[in-house]
Amino acid sequence: MNAILKAQNAYGLSSRPIRTARGTEYDAVARITQRLKAAADARPVDMRALAGAIDENRELWALFAIEVADPGNPLPQDLRARLFYLSEFTTAHSRKVLARQASADALIEINTAVMRGLRDAGAPT
Template structure:
């Protein structure tokens, strides 16, 4: 989690990028890494497991962010993001134990990216 917080803070402190741009970039890179690792999971399981772990850490960070009372998102949206994080944690464990598809995890990340992108376009 510290690596994501450090990356987030580094990106957020860059004056040419907005916080939203930073969030999009981090989620997009994590999603790409997970998708690539899934394509070779049978040949390189350690890389696949590491990508799942990074995605899980991303969602722990998001959950911590929306749990903060200072977060500016509407309460209902914060609750939904928190519950998505719980789903990601549970589904990730099952994916590792039962060789499930990562498609639900990718779908969640992509839905969040679409929401961030549409909100950015509205600003």
């Protein structure tokens, strides 16, 4: 390989785009939402897959709650409060879904709305 090709390989533009925090959040929410939807739409409902997706979704929302509770978080206070409330709702509603007292539809709708917000704010579509 000649020197020019080596330089191009070493310093050329990467074929992978630079990931933003919003893009990473979007991808995580999208992946979990897809798992929730697939498990909830299965007939009969795949409770094992649904429980796994719900657990992963609760972990994600717990991370969101930690982030928005941080006094240094740059989001507006009102938005931070609403996201924290959604985290609490997600935890409570997840228990109901696992007890077969509710469907996962609300969790899927919340995640979809968050994805829309992240996309509209600059995340990849």
